[in-house]
Amino acid sequence: MTSFTLDTSEHQQFVDITDRVIHAAGDLAGVGALVVASQHTTAAIIVNEGFDPDVTVDLGRALTPLADRDDYDHDEGNSDAHVKVALLGAAQLVPVVDGALALGRWQRIFFCEFDGPRDSRSVVVSRLAGA
Amino acid sequence: MTSFTLDTSEHQQFVDITDRVIHAAGDLAGVGALVVASQHTTAAIIVNEGFDPDVTVDLGRALTPLADRDDYDHDEGNSDAHVKVALLGAAQLVPVVDGALALGRWQRIFFCEFDGPRDSRSVVVSRLAGA
Amino acid sequence: MTSFTLDTSEHQQFVDITDRVIHAAGDLAGVGALVVASQHTTAAIIVNEGFDPDVTVDLGRALTPLADRDDYDHDEGNSDAHVKVALLGAAQLVPVVDGALALGRWQRIFFCEFDGPRDSRSVVVSRLAGA
Numbered sequence: 459m460t461s462f463t464l465d466t467s468e469h470q471q472f473v474d475i476t477d478r479v480i481h482a483a484g485d486l487a488g489v490g491a492l493v494v495a496s497q498h499t500t501a502a503i504i505v506n507e508g509f510d511p512d513v514t515v516d517l518g519r520a521l522t523p524l525a526d527r528d529d530y531d532h533d534e535g536n537s538d539a540h541v542k543v544a545l546l547g548a549a550q551l552v553p554v555v556d557g558a559l560a561l562g563r564w565q566r567i568f569f570c571e572f573d574g575p576r577d578s579r580s581v582v583v584s585r586l587a588g589a
Numbered sequence: 590m591t592s593f594t595l596d597t598s599e600h601q602q603f604v605d606i607t608d609r610v611i612h613a614a615g616d617l618a619g620v621g622a623l624v625v626a627s628q629h630t631t632a633a634i635i636v637n638e639g640f641d642p643d644v645t646v647d648l649g650r651a652l653t654p655l656a657d658r659d660d661y662d663h664d665e666g667n668s669d670a671h672v673k674v675a676l677l678g679a680a681q682l683v684p685v686v687d688g689a690l691a692l693g694r695w696q697r698i699f700f701c702e703f704d705g706p707r708d709s710r711s712v713v714v715s716r717l718a719g720a
Numbered sequence: 721m722t723s724f725t726l727d728t729s730e731h732q733q734f735v736d737i738t739d740r741v742i743h744a745a746g747d748l749a750g751v752g753a754l755v756v757a758s759q760h761t762t763a764a765i766i767v768n769e770g771f772d773p774d775v776t777v778d779l780g781r782a783l784t785p786l787a788d789r790d791d792y793d794h795d796e797g798n799s800d801a802h803v804k805v806a807l808l809g810a811a812q813l814v815p816v817v818d819g820a821l822a823l824g825r826w827q828r829i830f831f832c833e834f835d836g837p838r839d840s841r842s843v844v845v846s847r848l849a850g851a
Contacts, residue, residue, distance in 0.1 A: 499696055533641065629827075715815035
């Protein structure tokens with residue numbers, strides 16, 4: 459297991475963390491998959507297209523109305539962020555094949571900030587043994 | 590692998606199962622992650638905030654209109670529950686570090702009932718080896 | 721690790737791949753879970769009901785308006801597909817117990833095409849060791 463932190467600069471932001479995940483994971487011999495887990499309840503992890511940055515712009519545009527309500531009870535006023543994390547997921551699992559992440563040609567791993575900007579957001583990367 | 594069951598008392602209900610998962614998992618030495626999996630197609634598992642119960646109330650409030658339609662075909666009349674499980678996920682993976690669940694300060698594991706109340710809902714907890 | 725490909729015939733289509741996953745995985749002795757991962761950013765993997773085909777018809781009906789917008793920027797015009805994959809997930813983890821997939825009575829594994837029809841969609845199946 460290892461982890462890293464990142465700072466976010468926008469209220470809602472999709473940060474490509476693929477290279478940081480690979481660096482944090484180290485040697486992948488014998489590894490069957492990596493768990494990439496947000497340690498926060500207002501930030502998610504997804505695997506999606508990273509080639510055209512418009513894709514995550516569009517994703518943010520679509521997500522906002524799904525979680526936008528004016529009748530939330532939670533005092534902190536960030537229930538929309540909790541809803542977005544429930545929809546996208548707090549962690550993703552990426553298979554490892556022959557010592558490399560088995561990502562498709564366009565797939566990248568994103569940290570999804572929904573209650574930023576924040577300092578020191580934490581991501582855990584855990585190595586699981588293949589069988 | 591191990592499993593436990595729980596009864597739900599509401600049609601839509603978010604039950605914090607973190608302690609039951611930890612108890613079911615037993616000794617976590619050598620474990621890299623736990624899989625927590627619902628065995629049902631109308632109940633999901635999520636990781637989200639458990640400190641303020643209003644968060645899951647708000648989550649339920651946001652989810653309901655996303656799955657509420659009057660043109661579903663499925664005879665049993667619970668397609669909204671199947672849609673919610675597709676959106677949230679039937680299983681979650683929680684990393685384990687140094688023999689303890691690597692959950693962030695506010696993160697808890699929830700069983701999400703969308704077609705209750707039901708008796709004997711089953712949750713599988715599977716231990717994966719670290720690498 | 722292993723993989724298989726499938727062709728899709730509809731723009732949006734839910735294909736039950738449970739038997740193909742089991743066949744691809746081979747001997748499950750010592751395995752704690754399978755990762756089933758789409759290698760594409762416009763196709764997801766879910767676990768949901770496979771007994772009544774109306775369930776996935778209804779799921780498609782509910783998903784479409786959640787991702788349907790006319791203000792997307794992405795040039796390829798398939799941002800709705802990327803949004804659906806973010807909501808459902810690029811990969812699922814299925815626990816294995818005593819050498820068999822620990823799926824509930826009604827649970828099946830689906831490949832979810834959101835930008836078809838396409839030839840040679842690729843699914844990776846990775847075996848993770850139990851602990």
